[in-house]
Structure formats: structure tokens, C-alpha cells
Amino acid sequence: MEVTIVGAGLVGCLLACFLARRGHQVVLYERRPDPRAHGPDRGRSINLAISERGIDALRRLGLDGKVLDAALPMAGRMMHAPDGALTFQPYSADRRHAINSIGRAELNRELLDAATAHAGVEVRFGQRLVGLDERTGELEFDPGPGRTARVVIGADGAYSAVRARLQQFPGVSFSQDYLDYGYKELSIPPREGRFAMEPGALHIWPRGRSMMIALPNADRSFTCTLFWPHKSLAALDSPGKIKAYFAEHYPDAFELMPDLVPAYLDNPVGHLVTMRCAPWHVTTEAVTIGLVGDAAHAIVPFYGQGANCGFEDCVELDRCLDEAGDDFPAALELFERRKADTDVIARLALENFVEMRDKVGSRTFLAGKRVEHALERVVPGYVSRYELVSFSTTPYAQVERRVARQRRWAAAGAGAAILALVLARRPLTTRTKRYKP
């Protein structure tokens, strides 16, 4: 079968690999120029945290080793209090579990190489989709030439042109929900050639109304992202205001950001949107049009699952093609079942924002996390939500059912007795330190 994929980003490239392995011919159309020849776009989030779902997808194609070699493992959250005090909170009771910081541009280059290594995959860069006629399957590109397709899959991200077309079909429900918050990317450069902070953690400055995070890069810098309501971001409009604000609220980071003022003034403000669409595919007599990844279900970044979820889409679509004997209309119909899972992660990502910017700084929350990890070690079968989302491939909807079940048990009170015993016998230590580079 010849398949047209619109979008040669992370998910489009990975899907091309899966389809090529099944023996399909794939043509990928990409709006932007080849990122292997040009620099990456500015203003898109630079860092990703790849965890088990993403790794599992890569592993199925033998791509996990190379990608993980280039990534930096983060075993937990490092909380920065306003007074500079640090608290490390492991992500998992199993200290070997980590999420992996990697640059989007680098990962995209890897996946483009992997896709084009297949003889059946071709990528056409600098081609923007401007028309899709569902009666004929004709695709129109700028600058062209066009193409007639029987199967078109939109992997073209949150602002998908394929989905924009699908939305015009009567019966296709859709929503885009923006948060009042925007984000601004900033940077902490290396200090004397070394990381300026602990590189094995995702750094968080929870400040209630605002929040900053930082992820380590291979070049020993950190990419920081400040989340704040749009109005507040815009109100810091002079070097004096920027310096004063950071000195007061992010004093330890402020010391490490020599380029804060120009970066703050020059970098664009990012938007945080959740996109929902149902159904994800339409089949006419001429063509089947489907969506995967952010094009189908863009989510906010606060659970670190956007790319992981998109990669898992490819695994699931591959499974649907197995079940449907490579009949694309039938496989895309089966693939609609995944919406139950992506709806859950969309909600969790929104909920996690509140947790990250506010609760992670509180003692109660930290104590709760310690209790949860203790439960994981001693209660057979008890696994935290974060563990299941980040370090398993249990479908998201199933994670939620399991977490709900566990909470019912816990509420039943039996856990309380066990817990009291456990805590009495095994006091937990938590690494709490200032990192000295």
C-alpha cells in the first residue's frame, strides 16, 4: 500500500519506520526544510523527557540504544525553594527508573535518518499541505506538485492542517482549549565546562502562580521553561523588572543565568493548548484520512507524555494494522479505541500542572510521595500513578482504573495498619543537598 504521511516530525518519522517495516511505501511531506541541513525552529519546546512508552516504541524498531545514548537520565525532581534549599524526590521506588532528557531537534534528526534508511520511505521537505479533496483523494501542496492518495495520515502536530480539513466534515467533533498560561524558554549555560546544577534531575521551582523547570542538555547547559499567566509574562517588559523579579522569586537560578534579560526579551511566548478530536479518521470512496500524535490529541507538557504518547500511537496503529490485515480503513477504525487512553493522559497532564507549580513544594505532598513509595515496596501489586504512566506501557485508561482501585483499598483502611508498621520499622532517607559543581 502507498501511504502519505503529512508531517515529518517525531511521530511522522517513527510511523514511517513502522509502516515501511510492514512493507508499505511511504511518502512523508514536511512543511519545514530538512532540519539536518538547517537549524531547528525557534520557540518550540526544545527538551523532551522520553520514558518507557517512548522507549518501548523505539525498542521495537531497534532505535532505543542510539536514542538513549544521546539522552540524559533524570531519576527524580529537584525542588528549588525560594531560599535556595533543594529537595530531591525520586520518580520511582525503583531507583534505576529515570526519564530521559533529549533535545527535540536531535531526536528528530535521528528519526529522519531511521525513516529514510528504509528503501520504501521518501521525505519531501518544504511542502505545505494547502488542500485535500476527499472526493478524489487529491492533495495540494505549496509549492507542489500535488498528489493523489488513498491513505493520508496527519502527523502534523497540534496545529495540524490535515485535522483542519477533517474538522470541516459534518459530524467531526473538535475542541481546542488554551490555558491562560504561556511559557518562555530561558537557559542556564555550563559553568567552567560543567553542569551548573545536578544533571540527574528535572529541576522545578514551584511558586504557586508561576513555575520554572529546567532539563539538562548534552552540552551541559540546562533549558529552563518559565510558566506564567500571559499577562504576567508580558508585564516584565524592561531589564530592570526582569532582574528584580528573578532575583526575588528565582534567586538561585538568577545567579546562573547571565543572558536572562536578552533571552527574556527576545524569546517568543509559547502557548499551552489541549486539542481533542472525534473521530480521528474519515473514509470516503476515494480516500481514508487519519490522525496520529499531537494532530489527534495535543496535550499540555506537564506529565512529560506528549512525545511518549505519540510514539505509543504508532505501536497501537501497528497493532491495529496487524488485526486488520493491513486494511487501512479498518485499522484506523480500530485505532479509534485509543481515544479512551489519550483522553486520560490529556486530563492527567492538566492536573499535573497544578501539582507541579503548587503542591510539589509542600511538606504534605512530599510526605505523601514517601508514603506512596513505601507502599510500592511493601504492598504487593501497589504501584503509583506516576510509575504506571512513566515506567510501564499499561494503557493510560487502565492506569486510571488501577489507581482508582488502589485508592479504594487504601480508603478501606487496611493499608493504614500496614503503613504504620512499615514506617515504624524502616525510616526513609531522602537525599537533600546542595549540588556542588
Next chain:
Amino acid sequence: MEVTIVGAGLVGCLLACFLARRGHQVVLYERRPDPRAHGPDRGRSINLAISERGIDALRRLGLDGKVLDAALPMAGRMMHAPDGALTFQPYSADRRHAINSIGRAELNRELLDAATAHAGVEVRFGQRLVGLDERTGELEFDPGPGRTARVVIGADGAYSAVRARLQQFPGVSFSQDYLDYGYKELSIPPREGRFAMEPGALHIWPRGRSMMIALPNADRSFTCTLFWPHKSLAALDSPGKIKAYFAEHYPDAFELMPDLVPAYLDNPVGHLVTMRCAPWHVTTEAVTIGLVGDAAHAIVPFYGQGANCGFEDCVELDRCLDEAGDDFPAALELFERRKADTDVIARLALENFVEMRDKVGSRTFLAGKRVEHALERVVPGYVSRYELVSFSTTPYAQVERRVARQRRWAAAGAGAAILALVLARRPLTTRTKRYKP
């Protein structure tokens, strides 16, 4: 001020009248040809039920008399049981209250005449909006010519081209939610020159999964609308199946529909969608773009409030212009407060679908309505939700607060005692009859 309105439907024309009265120059652009010269579009809902909110808007412009003269008052619902039994349920405890059936095409012609009677209003037909540049205020039309505008108001309906442009602005949240149900328009012609059923009622055939309604027309026909899941509508694909289904489920209507089979097979299936958008306006340095009516908040038709709500938008926007001293960006900013009201009617319209297709047929529901009307007569200040929505101009959100308050009182139990007394003393009679033409 020169104002460009996109869409010369009901709301666009009415808004043009309000703006012209304020002394503004208005140019209306309409995709379709002049309906006064051509017939109306097929497949759009033909009948409207104009009630107090719509009448109030028309009254402010002196248009109410002419419109109501052409309309047919419906004082209640006439329920048709599967065995042909009829039950009349008045809409109001005040028997003078009625909603008014009028044809969309006729009302649109009236409003076009009213708008163009103003020297400051010009209408350009057959012009489809295809581009809107927010940096310059340039509007591109097919076939053209274009236009540069400082104020653009989209009154171009549920599938608004202006809103499609607004949705592309980062930060504009939007949703379109389709019901699984579609609708098909059918007709009951006059019988020997007279109405074939009682003309003073909105007829309902509640059947649980499906529902049919009929509204009287000035030519003594009825326009029927069958609501049913898309799959079911499509499954009746032969004359035999259509006849068998209607004979079984809608036997009394079936007898009155000589053209049922060709109408069913030829008429398109309509879709039922709820559109939400926030904000409704964007102001750049060059242009202010706003939305009113269905373009801002398309709702399903089950409360008979779509056009009434759109007309009330015009009254509210006129009020905002008063408050803002005719500064359009400021007025459209104020107009955002109306979303609290339109969100409520959107929800009520969806909830009323369940009531209409299912509950109105039940004895409990009918008894409840009788109790409600009894309460309205004897408890000072008690007014039903339907009464407040259809026969007042109390803002929708305020209606909901009042209804919630009334229910709390009722639940407190004081009402129960009064009610018992009332019911014991004044047994209520309900007109229940077969209409003989």
C-alpha cells in the same frame, strides 16, 4: 464608524438595523444570492419559534408587529402517543403566552427589507469571505473586490468563516460538538385547504430513541422534523422500509404525509452541533474582529432559542455600545460577559432534547408540569424555567440561578404542604382531544 458585517442572515440583518440606528455605516456581505430574488436554501431548518427575547429585540426597532402578523402562535405542546391519543400541555400558566412559528426565509426577507431601508446600510450578495488579514484589516471575498475594515463582525452562522479565522489566533479556545443524532425535514400538507392538525400547538411525537416535531406554516401546511441517530436515519433506505417504520411508530402522522417516501429519500440529513468559542473577539492594531449569534455560540434547536438568543445578542451588543460610547473594541470586550448566558442556553438546549424525545410522553412528567403551573399560580414569585426562558428577557444565567433557588425552597418541603392543599381543592383540567379539521 464604518462596520463590516459578514452574513446577512437573521442576526446580521438585525444587527445592521441596530448599528444604523446608532448612526454607523454598515456593509453586509452575504455568501448566498439575495433570497428576495431566489428561493431559500434547502436543508436548513425552515421553521423558527420566536418568543419573548426575539420579540423584545424586534420591538426595539418597531419590527415586532409586522413579524408577529406573519407568525402562528403555539400556546403549548401537543403530544402524539403511538396509539394516536393527543395530550395538550400549555407552555405557560398564563394561557395568553405563546411561542410563534415563522418561516426562516420569510423572516429573513423582512429583516433584509428593514436593514436596507436604512440609508447607512448596504448589502453585497454572492460574496464569500475567503481571507482576513488581522495585520492590515484586509478582507478578501470571492469573487471580490476586497475591502479594508476597522471593525468586522461575524454573523455568519454555525460554520462561520470569521470564526474559522479567529480560531487560528493563539489563545482562542473553541469546540464543536456533534450529536449522534441527525434530522430530516418532512411535510404535512393542508387537507382540503385547512390545517390537518391543531395549528395552535407545537406537535411532538416522543418515541424515546427518536422524536418528530411539527410546526404550522402560514400556508396551512406543517413542517415536520424527524430526529434520529444518523445510522437509523440512513437505514431506512427503501420505500418499503420507510412506510413500514412510519406506519408502526408515527401512524397518525403517516396518514397525513402523502409525499413521505420521496421527501424522505430526497431531503438531506441535517446535523446537530453545539459550537463554543472564547474569546469572541480579537483586537489588533489594524482591526477588531467580533462574533455574534450562531457564529459565536451555535446551539441545538431543542429549546427553540437559537434565533431568539441571536436577536438578544444584538440588544446586548447595542447596550455595550451605549456603555462604551460606541468604541467597538471596548464594546466587544464588554460583550464577552454575555458568554455566561449563552453557555447556559447551550446546555439547556441539549438537556431539553432528552426531555422532548423521552420524558414529555410520561405521566410523571406531565403531572410534574401541572404541579409546576399550579405553583406558578399560587406561590408568589414562583416561575418555571420554561416560562423564564421563553416568556421573559431575564438573562439565561440569572434564570438558572433563580430556578436553582426555587428548587432549594421546594426541596425544603414547605412547598409540599401548600401543594397538597392546592391539588385537593383545585383539580386541574387539561385539554385532551383529537383535533377534527
